[in-house]
Amino acid sequence: MAYSDKVIDHYNEPRNVGSFDKNDDAVGTGLVGAPECGDVMKLQIKVENDQIVDAKFKTFGCGSAIASSSLATEWVKGKSIDEAMSIQNTEIVEELSLPPVKIHCSVLAEDAIKAAISDYKSRNNSETAEG
Amino acid sequence: MSEVSSKSFSCEGCGAKLVSCLFCFDCSSLQSISEESDYFSALGISSEFDVDPDLLEEKFQHIASELHPDFYLNSTPQEKRLSERASTLLNQAYDTLKDPFKRADYLMSLKCKNVKWNDRVLPPTFLQEMFTLQEELDEMLENQDQQGLLKMREVLENRFQDLESGLLPSFRMLDSVEEPETVLEKLQMNLNAERYLRRLLDRIKIEETT
Amino acid sequence: MSETIIGIDLGTTNSLAALVNEDGPEIIGPPEDPCMIPSLLSRNGSRWLVGEEAREHLIASPANSVYSVKRLMGRGFEELEEEIRELPYQVEEAQRKLVKIRIGEESFTPQELSSVILSRIKQKAETHLEKPFEKAVITVPAYFDDAQRQATRDAGKIAGLDVVRIINEPTAAAIAYGLDEKKQGYVAVYDLGGGTFDISILELKGKLFKVVATHGDTRLGGDDIDRVLVNLFQKSLLEQYPDLDLEDPSCRQVLRKTAEEVKIALSSSIETEYTLELPDKGISHKRILTAEELNLLLEPLLKRTFESCSKALSDAGLKKSDIEEVVLVGGSTLVPAVRKGVEAFFGRAPHVAIDPYKVVAIGAAIQGHLLAGGRRDFLLLDVVPLALGIETLGGTFSKVITANTSLPAEESEVFTTHVDQQTSIEINIYQGERELVQDCRSLGQFKLRGIPPMKAGFPLVEVSFKVDSNGLLTVSAFEKRSGTEAQIEVIPSHGLTQMEIDAIMEASFEHAVDDFNRRQLIEFQQSAERVFKGIELNWKVAEEVLSENQRLSIRKQMDVVKQTMTTDDAQILKAELDNLGDLTRPLADSAMGRAVLEELQQQNP
Numbered sequence: 001m002a003y004s005d006k007v008i009d010h011y012n013e014p015r016n017v018g019s020f021d022k023n024d025d026a027v028g029t030g031l032v033g034a035p036e037c038g039d040v041m042k043l044q045i046k047v048e049n050d051q052i053v054d055a056k057f058k059t060f061g062c063g064s065a066i067a068s069s070s071l072a073t074e075w076v077k078g079k080s081i082d083e084a085m086s087i088q089n090t091e092i093v094e095e096l097s098l099p100p101v102k103i104h105c106s107v108l109a110e111d112a113i114k115a116a117i118s119d120y121k122s123r124n125n126s127e128t129a130e131g
Numbered sequence: 132m133s134e135v136s137s138k139s140f141s142c143e144g145c146g147a148k149l150v151s152c153l154f155c156f157d158c159s160s161l162q163s164i165s166e167e168s169d170y171f172s173a174l175g176i177s178s179e180f181d182v183d184p185d186l187l188e189e190k191f192q193h194i195a196s197e198l199h200p201d202f203y204l205n206s207t208p209q210e211k212r213l214s215e216r217a218s219t220l221l222n223q224a225y226d227t228l229k230d231p232f233k234r235a236d237y238l239m240s241l242k243c244k245n246v247k248w249n250d251r252v253l254p255p256t257f258l259q260e261m262f263t264l265q266e267e268l269d270e271m272l273e274n275q276d277q278q279g280l281l282k283m284r285e286v287l288e289n290r291f292q293d294l295e296s297g298l299l300p301s302f303r304m305l306d307s308v309e310e311p312e313t314v315l316e317k318l319q320m321n322l323n324a325e326r327y328l329r330r331l332l333d334r335i336k337i338e339e340t341t
Numbered sequence: 342m343s344e345t346i347i348g349i350d351l352g353t354t355n356s357l358a359a360l361v362n363e364d365g366p367e368i369i370g371p372p373e374d375p376c377m378i379p380s381l382l383s384r385n386g387s388r389w390l391v392g393e394e395a396r397e398h399l400i401a402s403p404a405n406s407v408y409s410v411k412r413l414m415g416r417g418f419e420e421l422e423e424e425i426r427e428l429p430y431q432v433e434e435a436q437r438k439l440v441k442i443r444i445g446e447e448s449f450t451p452q453e454l455s456s457v458i459l460s461r462i463k464q465k466a467e468t469h470l471e472k473p474f475e476k477a478v479i480t481v482p483a484y485f486d487d488a489q490r491q492a493t494r495d496a497g498k499i500a501g502l503d504v505v506r507i508i509n510e511p512t513a514a515a516i517a518y519g520l521d522e523k524k525q526g527y528v529a530v531y532d533l534g535g536g537t538f539d540i541s542i543l544e545l546k547g548k549l550f551k552v553v554a555t556h557g558d559t560r561l562g563g564d565d566i567d568r569v570l571v572n573l574f575q576k577s578l579l580e581q582y583p584d585l586d587l588e589d590p591s592c593r594q595v596l597r598k599t600a601e602e603v604k605i606a607l608s609s610s611i612e613t614e615y616t617l618e619l620p621d622k623g624i625s626h627k628r629i630l631t632a633e634e635l636n637l638l639l640e641p642l643l644k645r646t647f648e649s650c651s652k653a654l655s656d657a658g659l660k661k662s663d664i665e666e667v668v669l670v671g672g673s674t675l676v677p678a679v680r681k682g683v684e685a686f687f688g689r690a691p692h693v694a695i696d697p698y699k700v701v702a703i704g705a706a707i708q709g710h711l712l713a714g715g716r717r718d719f720l721l722l723d724v725v726p727l728a729l730g731i732e733t734l735g736g737t738f739s740k741v742i743t744a745n746t747s748l749p750a751e752e753s754e755v756f757t758t759h760v761d762q763q764t765s766i767e768i769n770i771y772q773g774e775r776e777l778v779q780d781c782r783s784l785g786q787f788k789l790r791g792i793p794p795m796k797a798g799f800p801l802v803e804v805s806f807k808v809d810s811n812g813l814l815t816v817s818a819f820e821k822r823s824g825t826e827a828q829i830e831v832i833p834s835h836g837l838t839q840m841e842i843d844a845i846m847e848a849s850f851e852h853a854v855d856d857f858n859r860r861q862l863i864e865f866q867q868s869a870e871r872v873f874k875g876i877e878l879n880w881k882v883a884e885e886v887l888s889e890n891q892r893l894s895i896r897k898q899m900d901v902v903k904q905t906m907t908t909d910d911a912q913i914l915k916a917e918l919d920n921l922g923d924l925t926r927p928l929a930d931s932a933m934g935r936a937v938l939e940e941l942q943q944q945n946p
């Protein structure tokens with residue numbers, strides 16, 4: 001099948017590659033891995049007033065994982081953390097028309113968003129012990 | 132948990148007890164492939180983790196020299212098809228069982244079909260470590276740091292060794308415990324870690340050859 | 342005796358056939374006329390000149406002559422652009438970006454041209470073996486991808502051959518070598534042929550010949566050595582004649598021919614003098630080249646081969662020191678610089694006992710012998726040379742079967758639909774080792790049809806990729822929820838469809854004549870004509886030395902022969918011709934009938 005230009009773009013020129021200072025309290029960091037293939041992904045969000053204002057990622061993995069995380073960072077920007085929490089890997093699969101072999105790559109992106117949010121929450125809720 | 136005893140098969144033609152579920156050496160006939168035909172019975176070895184590599188090799192050679200399509204050029208279309216399928220299965224069995232990590236993975240799913248365990252477990256802080264190693268590797272590749280690459284390769288290879296030697300004791304334990312989940316998770320942890328390390332090693336290897 | 346399955350080495354520069362007989366494997370034919378021809382073709386009117394007879398035409402009529410067809414097999418027009426520029430014959434783009442070679446008003450696919458070479462080999466072999474056969478094992482470079490293998494198989498089909506197995510050239514060489522030397526352990530086969538380079542590492546263990554890793558470059562070979570020399574000649578010519586048109590086809594052929602001669606000369610001496618003769622331009626350009634200069638020129642080429650060697654070693658998980666023996670294959674390994682390079686790389690002197698030209702055909706014949714049921718003393722286990730997979734997101738390549746998987750192999754992958762009621766899925770299949778499909782070879786597009794209409798994402802279409810013992814891929818699909826077999830339509834990217842092959846075979850005049858009976862019939866008809874002529878010429882003699890009765894029965898038998906000539910059974914004609922021979926023997930025995938004797942001898946050896 002033919003892939004949309006937007007998709008090819010996410011692979012060839014991934015957006016938001018890089019990192020924030022992970023000790024910044026406004027930053028949530030999610031570090032996840034796919035045991036299926038040994039790929040690792042770091043996704044970070046920057047939050048102001050419960051709104052995600054910026055996001056960055058770095059992925060050591062396949063093209064689909066890179067595109068998935070690039071797409072994920074684009075999507076979370078401007079969303080509230082609760083909205084971002086509801087992003088599903090199936091939406092990524094659909095947007096990028098990933099074949100079955102590559103579904104776990106989108107799972108990685110979903111997991112990364114969730115991990116970043118929960119990291120942010122844990123460091124900003126003083127009553128929650130550090131995890 | 133008690134050990135799943137190795138299945139026994141008999142020939143569809145002459146009824147003799149089979150060494151490999153794929154072929155009868157008594158009446159020289161190919162056997163049909165069923166759900167029951169697992170990798171261990173294909174190679175005619177008992178389903179346990181401790182496999183003697185020499186025996187495995189010997190069995191593979193012995194069985195392959197009967198199944199291979201080269202010997203069925205003038206046979207009926209059914210036999211030809213069967214020989215291709217049986218040879219494919221035998222190749223897969225051999226490739227899986229000769230690698231300790233693949234063998235462990237296969238054996239776990241074979242033995243514990245009905246047990247559920249967390250298949251994504253990793254040692255604590257392992258991911259962070261992998262991420263850091265990947266970043267270091269990036270840097271070494273960029274700077275063409277051959278010394279560093281060589282060193283990292285050695286470190287990785289030693290860690291493979293450690294992971295591998297952890298497998299056999301765990302499998303022994305698996306046979307004796309009532310609740311296998313914790314042991315399975317421990318095994319799974321080794322297998323998962325192996326894949327992350329493999330990923331790093333592959334990157335180094337690709338670099339070495341280009 | 343087991344049936345005849347011959348081994349054919351369809352090479353870039355030479356093609357040859359071998360067979361195992363009671364004395365072991367041998368090139369077919371007597372030493373003075375072996376079944377071995379240069380892979381050259383030339384079109385003369387509507388006839389093909391093949392091999393040696395084409396060689397003379399190469400310079401006289403370069404536009405009608407074709408060499409190195411193997412380089413074009415199973416390849417697309419776009420990827421060949423660079424190579425096409427170097428070729429003196431005309432290569433044009435055909436349907437689906439395939440290539441065709443234009444000769445005068447006609448154009449031919451590389452498959453057809455290779456089939457002409459194969460037909461000639463087949464004819465020669467049949468003449469020597471005195472019987473027809475169809476089955477053959479044909480060798481290909483280990484690094485040939487699926488499209489190139491299919492193309493080779495199709496060429497065989499067009500030539501009227503039943504290609505029972507395609508095996509890799511280095512593997513064939515290893516069989517010949519391994520059985521000969523009874524060696525065990527790891528063997529590296531370094532195969533530098535006319536147009537391709539392959540490295541294969543095999544493990545010889547007991548009866549098993551197991552390929553553990555293979556790597557190569559299908560665009561690197563002796564032709565490139567020639568090309569390096571041609572470039573050198575061009576530079577040197579231009580220095581003296583700045584306005585010379587180097588693109589002129591006859592000039593190109595002269596340079597190429599000289600390059601070949603220089604290469605051969607420098608295989609046995611440390612320097613050689615050569616002359617570039619361009620009579621129509623009044624140029625006779627004399628120069629000297631030393632072996633050392635050649636070595637320097639070849640260094641970059643050799644480096645590429647050693648990169649492949651390192652990759653193969655690493656894939657096999659071996660070190661150079663694990664290799665027990667390095668076997669050299671291919672005419673280009675006769676070049677001393679190549680040998681020295683290999684020795685330096687592997688740190689051991691390579692093995693050259695078996696003629697590097699013949700060893701591949703010999704190995705193929707041995708494999709043919711095994712396939713025919715003639716032996717069981719070894720078993721060859723080959724591997725998938727390049728990963729097979731599908732196009733996924735953004736043009737990335739996702740491997741389904743990895744390189745170096747033992748054959749036969751099978752893997753499956755589950756696909757689903759993206760839209761409700763979707764009944765077909767398209768999958769693009771690629772082969773290669775790189776991350777992006779644009780760097781891999783496209784094998785074709787598979788259209789799965791007949792998927793029962795369901796909600797999007799609901800169908801589970803299991804697509805199986807099978808690679809058989811020939812290294813050829815087949816794909817099948819099965820929808821698991823409904824249990825229906827999906828239909829697959831394959832559109833090969835660089836190959837011919839079955840319909841195209843059928844059309845070629847139908848149109849192929851060469852193929853019609855290729856039928857063994859027909860060829861024999863023609864031969865016997867011609868010798869009958871000769872015999873008749875001889876008898877008429879010597880009828881006066883016959884009246885003197887033969888009785889009336891004898892003469893009468895000769896006449897009668899001549900009529901019988903004439904009648905059988907119009908039927909189409911070559912064997913009956915031969916029998917009647919033999920009878921005629923018996924009747925005319927007294928005539929032939931007389932001194933005066935010598936002319937007849939000679940005619941008859943040609944026919945009745």
Ligand code: FES
Pocket residue numbers: 034037038039061062063064065102104105108
């Ligand atoms: S293959 Fe590992 S994330 Fe895609």
